[in-house]
Amino acid sequence: MSVTEVDGCAILRFAGELTADSVLDLEQQLLDVRLPQVREWVLDMSDLTSMDLTCAYALLRAATRVPATTTVRVRSARRTVQRMLQHAGVDALAAIEEPLPPAAAAAAVSRTCRNGHRSGRVQLAGPTVLLHGGSRKPILSPRPRMGSARAAGAFAA
Incomplete structure:
Protein backbone atom coordinates (compact mmCIF):
# COMPACT_ATOMS: atom_id res chain seq x y z
CA MET A 1 0.00 0.00 0.00
CA PRO A 127 -29.91 3.42 -0.20
CA THR A 128 -30.84 1.51 2.96
CA VAL A 129 -27.92 2.56 5.18
CA LEU A 130 -28.38 5.65 7.35
CA LEU A 131 -26.32 7.37 10.02
CA HIS A 132 -28.33 8.63 12.96
CA GLY A 133 -27.46 11.93 14.66
CA GLY A 134 -24.02 12.14 13.09
CA SER A 135 -22.85 8.97 14.83
CA ARG A 136 -20.70 6.52 12.92
CA LYS A 137 -22.90 3.54 13.83
CA PRO A 138 -25.04 2.40 10.91
CA ILE A 139 -28.76 1.84 11.34
CA LEU A 140 -30.42 -0.25 8.65
CA SER A 141 -33.77 0.96 7.45
CA PRO A 142 -36.69 -1.47 7.81
CA ARG A 143 -37.44 -1.37 4.08
CA PRO A 144 -37.21 -4.93 2.68
CA ARG A 145 -35.07 -5.52 -0.36
CA MET A 146 -36.75 -6.49 -3.60
CA GLY A 147 -36.53 -10.19 -4.32
CA SER A 148 -36.31 -11.28 -0.70
CA ALA A 149 -38.93 -13.51 0.89
CA ARG A 150 -40.01 -10.69 3.23
CA ALA A 151 -40.40 -8.31 0.30
CA ALA A 152 -42.49 -10.80 -1.63
CA GLY A 153 -44.79 -11.27 1.36
CA ALA A 154 -44.99 -7.54 2.07
CA PHE A 155 -46.04 -6.65 -1.46
CA ALA A 156 -48.46 -9.57 -1.84
CA ALA A 157 -50.69 -8.27 0.99
Whole structure:
Protein backbone atom coordinates (compact mmCIF):
# COMPACT_ATOMS: atom_id res chain seq x y z
CA MET A 1 0.00 0.00 0.00
CA SER A 2 1.18 3.51 -0.74
CA VAL A 3 -0.24 6.78 0.59
CA THR A 4 -0.24 9.99 -1.41
CA GLU A 5 -1.70 13.27 -0.19
CA VAL A 6 -3.06 15.73 -2.74
CA ASP A 7 -4.99 18.89 -1.78
CA GLY A 8 -6.38 17.49 1.49
CA CYS A 9 -7.17 14.12 -0.03
CA ALA A 10 -5.32 10.90 0.84
CA ILE A 11 -5.08 8.37 -1.97
CA LEU A 12 -4.28 4.91 -0.64
CA ARG A 13 -3.21 2.62 -3.49
CA PHE A 14 -3.38 -1.12 -2.97
CA ALA A 15 -1.70 -3.73 -5.16
CA GLY A 16 -1.26 -7.49 -5.27
CA GLU A 17 -2.90 -9.57 -2.55
CA LEU A 18 -3.82 -8.62 1.00
CA THR A 19 -3.71 -11.71 3.19
CA ALA A 20 -3.56 -12.41 6.91
CA ASP A 21 0.25 -12.47 6.61
CA SER A 22 0.24 -8.79 5.62
CA VAL A 23 -2.38 -7.48 8.08
CA LEU A 24 0.16 -6.11 10.59
CA ASP A 25 1.96 -4.15 7.87
CA LEU A 26 -1.39 -2.88 6.59
CA GLU A 27 -2.45 -1.72 10.07
CA GLN A 28 0.89 0.07 10.58
CA GLN A 29 0.52 1.88 7.26
CA LEU A 30 -3.07 2.88 8.14
CA LEU A 31 -1.65 4.68 11.19
CA ASP A 32 0.13 7.17 8.89
CA VAL A 33 0.13 10.61 10.55
CA ARG A 34 -1.24 12.27 7.40
CA LEU A 35 -4.47 10.25 7.31
CA PRO A 36 -6.40 11.89 10.21
CA GLN A 37 -5.64 15.35 8.80
CA VAL A 38 -7.28 15.01 5.38
CA ARG A 39 -10.91 15.59 4.43
CA GLU A 40 -11.19 12.58 2.12
CA TRP A 41 -9.75 9.07 1.75
CA VAL A 42 -9.79 7.35 -1.62
CA LEU A 43 -8.91 3.66 -1.45
CA ASP A 44 -7.71 2.89 -4.98
CA MET A 45 -7.98 -0.88 -5.36
CA SER A 46 -7.57 -1.13 -9.13
CA ASP A 47 -4.35 -3.17 -8.78
CA LEU A 48 -5.55 -5.30 -5.84
CA THR A 49 -6.21 -8.88 -6.96
CA SER A 50 -7.59 -10.33 -3.71
CA MET A 51 -8.19 -9.54 -0.06
CA ASP A 52 -9.07 -11.76 2.87
CA LEU A 53 -11.49 -10.95 5.66
CA THR A 54 -8.74 -10.13 8.17
CA CYS A 55 -7.50 -7.24 6.01
CA ALA A 56 -11.07 -6.08 5.32
CA TYR A 57 -11.62 -5.82 9.09
CA ALA A 58 -8.36 -3.84 9.38
CA LEU A 59 -9.75 -1.36 6.86
CA LEU A 60 -13.03 -1.23 8.80
CA ARG A 61 -11.16 -0.40 12.03
CA ALA A 62 -9.25 2.35 10.24
CA ALA A 63 -12.44 3.78 8.72
CA THR A 64 -14.09 3.97 12.15
CA ARG A 65 -11.17 6.04 13.48
CA VAL A 66 -11.41 8.81 10.88
CA PRO A 67 -13.09 12.09 11.88
CA ALA A 68 -16.81 12.36 11.09
CA THR A 69 -16.06 15.08 8.51
CA THR A 70 -13.88 12.74 6.46
CA THR A 71 -15.32 11.02 3.39
CA VAL A 72 -14.11 7.50 2.62
CA ARG A 73 -14.49 6.04 -0.89
CA VAL A 74 -13.40 2.71 -2.34
CA ARG A 75 -12.58 2.97 -6.02
CA SER A 76 -12.08 0.29 -8.72
CA ALA A 77 -12.28 -2.76 -6.44
CA ARG A 78 -12.88 -6.10 -8.14
CA ARG A 79 -16.12 -7.91 -7.36
CA THR A 80 -14.42 -10.41 -5.03
CA VAL A 81 -12.77 -7.58 -3.10
CA GLN A 82 -16.08 -5.67 -2.95
CA ARG A 83 -17.80 -8.73 -1.48
CA MET A 84 -15.09 -9.09 1.16
CA LEU A 85 -15.43 -5.41 2.11
CA GLN A 86 -19.22 -5.84 2.34
CA HIS A 87 -18.86 -8.94 4.54
CA ALA A 88 -16.70 -6.91 6.93
CA GLY A 89 -19.18 -4.00 6.94
CA VAL A 90 -16.92 -1.45 5.28
CA ASP A 91 -19.77 -0.49 2.94
CA ALA A 92 -21.61 1.05 5.92
CA LEU A 93 -18.82 3.62 6.37
CA ALA A 94 -17.51 4.04 2.83
CA ALA A 95 -18.94 4.46 -0.64
CA ILE A 96 -17.91 1.49 -2.77
CA GLU A 97 -17.84 2.65 -6.37
CA GLU A 98 -18.25 0.34 -9.33
CA PRO A 99 -15.04 -0.73 -11.11
CA LEU A 100 -14.00 1.41 -14.07
CA PRO A 101 -12.19 0.32 -17.24
CA PRO A 102 -8.39 0.71 -16.78
CA ALA A 103 -8.05 3.92 -18.82
CA ALA A 104 -11.00 5.56 -17.07
CA ALA A 105 -9.70 4.46 -13.65
CA ALA A 106 -6.40 6.29 -14.17
CA ALA A 107 -8.20 9.47 -15.21
CA ALA A 108 -10.63 9.20 -12.26
CA VAL A 109 -7.83 8.93 -9.72
CA SER A 110 -6.24 12.09 -11.09
CA ARG A 111 -9.60 13.93 -10.65
CA THR A 112 -10.31 12.40 -7.24
CA CYS A 113 -9.67 15.41 -5.05
CA ARG A 114 -11.09 17.97 -7.44
CA ASN A 115 -14.70 16.67 -7.30
CA GLY A 116 -16.54 18.81 -4.72
CA HIS A 117 -16.55 17.81 -1.06
CA ARG A 118 -19.42 18.30 1.36
CA SER A 119 -17.99 19.00 4.76
CA GLY A 120 -19.49 17.07 7.66
CA ARG A 121 -21.02 14.30 5.59
CA VAL A 122 -20.00 10.71 5.05
CA GLN A 123 -20.75 9.11 1.70
CA LEU A 124 -22.57 5.84 2.12
CA ALA A 125 -23.08 2.97 -0.25
CA GLY A 126 -26.62 1.69 -0.77
CA PRO A 127 -29.91 3.42 -0.20
CA THR A 128 -30.84 1.51 2.96
CA VAL A 129 -27.92 2.56 5.18
CA LEU A 130 -28.38 5.65 7.35
CA LEU A 131 -26.32 7.37 10.02
CA HIS A 132 -28.33 8.63 12.96
CA GLY A 133 -27.46 11.93 14.66
CA GLY A 134 -24.02 12.14 13.09
CA SER A 135 -22.85 8.97 14.83
CA ARG A 136 -20.70 6.52 12.92
CA LYS A 137 -22.90 3.54 13.83
CA PRO A 138 -25.04 2.40 10.91
CA ILE A 139 -28.76 1.84 11.34
CA LEU A 140 -30.42 -0.25 8.65
CA SER A 141 -33.77 0.96 7.45
CA PRO A 142 -36.69 -1.47 7.81
CA ARG A 143 -37.44 -1.37 4.08
CA PRO A 144 -37.21 -4.93 2.68
CA ARG A 145 -35.07 -5.52 -0.36
CA MET A 146 -36.75 -6.49 -3.60
CA GLY A 147 -36.53 -10.19 -4.32
CA SER A 148 -36.31 -11.28 -0.70
CA ALA A 149 -38.93 -13.51 0.89
CA ARG A 150 -40.01 -10.69 3.23
CA ALA A 151 -40.40 -8.31 0.30
CA ALA A 152 -42.49 -10.80 -1.63
CA GLY A 153 -44.79 -11.27 1.36
CA ALA A 154 -44.99 -7.54 2.07
CA PHE A 155 -46.04 -6.65 -1.46
CA ALA A 156 -48.46 -9.57 -1.84
CA ALA A 157 -50.69 -8.27 0.99
